[in-house]
Amino acid sequence: MQGGGLKSNAMPRMKLDALFRVTSPSEAPALAAQYEDYGIAGLWAAEKDHDPYLLLALAATRTTSASLGTAIALAFNRSPMSIAYSAWDLQTMSNGRFVLGLGTQVRAHIERRFSAQWDRPVERMSEVIRSLRAIWHSWKTQAPLNFEGEFYRFNLMTPEFVPPPMSHPAPPIYVGGVNPRVTRMAGELCDGFHVHPFHSKAFLQQAVIPNLKAGAAAADRSLDDFVMCSSAFCIMGDSREEIATIRESVRRQLSFYASTKAYRAVLEAHGWEEISDRLAVMARERQWADMASHITDEMIDAFAVTGGVDEIGGLLKEKYAGLLDRVAINHGPEAGSAHHDERLRAIAKAISS
Secondary structure (H helix, E strand, O other): OOOOOOOOOOOOOOEEEEEOOOOOHHHHHHHHHHHHHHOOOEEEEOOOOOOHHHHHHHHHOOOOOOEEEEOOEEOOOOOHHHHHHHHHHHHHHOOOOEEEEEEOOOHHHHHHHOOOOOOOHHHHHHHHHHHHHHHHHHHHHOOOOOEEOOOOEEOOOOHHHOOOOOOOOOOOEEEEEOOHHHHHHHHHHOOEEEEOOOOOHHHHHHHHHHHHHHHHHHHOOOOOOOEEEEEEEEEEEOOHHHHHHHHHHHHHHHHHHHOOHHHHHHHHOOOOHHHHHHHHHHHHOOOHHHHHHHOOHHHHHHHEEEEEHHHHHHHHHHHHOOOOOEEEEEEOOOOOOOOHHHHHHHHHHHHHO
8 A cells, every 4th residue: 555554565455345234133134135236345244223133144145245344342351262253154155255344332231231351451452363363264174173372262163163164265354443552463364454434534544553563563564455445424415405514413423522531542542632522521521412513524524535526536536545455435315315326326436547
C-alpha cells in the first residue's frame, strides 16, 4: 500500500463488501444471492441478534464467489474448539470463501450476558488464535493435538471427532478492535484487521497502521498479504433532502460512538478529546437528545463520505486508497429500500474499476 499504508507493492483494487443484516435467518439465502448479483465482493455477518455462523452457512448455499466472513464473532463466549468446528465447516461449505473475524466485546457483555470469562482480553485472544491454528493443523495433518496455554488446553482428539478432510486452506483469521494492544496483536498474529466503523483517515494513518506495523516487526513477519477492511459511513442520496436526512442520522450515530470511552483515541487523532469527554458525561446523564449537537460538520466530514449515489464509489476510493483493501457501506442503501440494487451495482462498479 502507498500513502502510509501497509504494503510496499502496488495496491490491488479495493473491493466493495456488504454488512449482512437480516430480520430472520430464513432471509439469508435469497439476500446473499441478491448481493452477489449486485457485484458485492463479500458479506460480513455480525454477532448481534443472530448467530453469524448460521447466517453464513445459509448464505453459502446460494452464493459462489462472494467471500463470507464474521465481522465479528465473539471469541470468549465459545470454546476455541467449537469455533474451530464452525469455521472448518463453513470453509468446506463455501469452497474456501470463509473468513473468521473475531472480537473481544466488552467485559459486561462477556461476563453478564454470556457468563463467560473476559480477563486479560488481548492475551486471551492471542491464545484463542494460536489454539485454533493448532487444532486445524492437527485435523489437516493427523498430528497429535497438544496445545498448552494459560487459558486453554487441548490435548485430546480421537479420530472419530476429526472432521472430514478439506482440500482448502484453513480459514484466515482477522480480529477487530480499536485500542493499540489489540491492533499490535493483529499485526503479530492475524491475516487481517477489521477497523472499527468509527474511524477517520487520520486515525488509520496515526494509530492503526503504525500499531499493526509494530506488531509485525515484533514477530518478524511481513504484512504484504495482510488485509485491511472496514465499513464506512456513507451519506448519499438522489436529492439534497435525502442527503440532509441521512447526514443528521449519521450525526446522531457518531455522537453515541464518540461518547464511548473505548473510542476516545479516535477523537484524539484530531484533538477532539474535550468533545469526547463532554459526550461521555452527557451519556451518563442520559442526555441522548442533545448529544448530536456536539458533532460538528467538520467531524462528520472526517468520519463519513458525502455525495450523490454516482459519486460515492469514487469518494470511497479517494479516501481509502492505500489504507483499506475492502470497504462496506455502513450507512446507505439498505436491503429492501427503493433503488437498492441499482445503487449498489453502481457503487460496486465504480470501486472495482
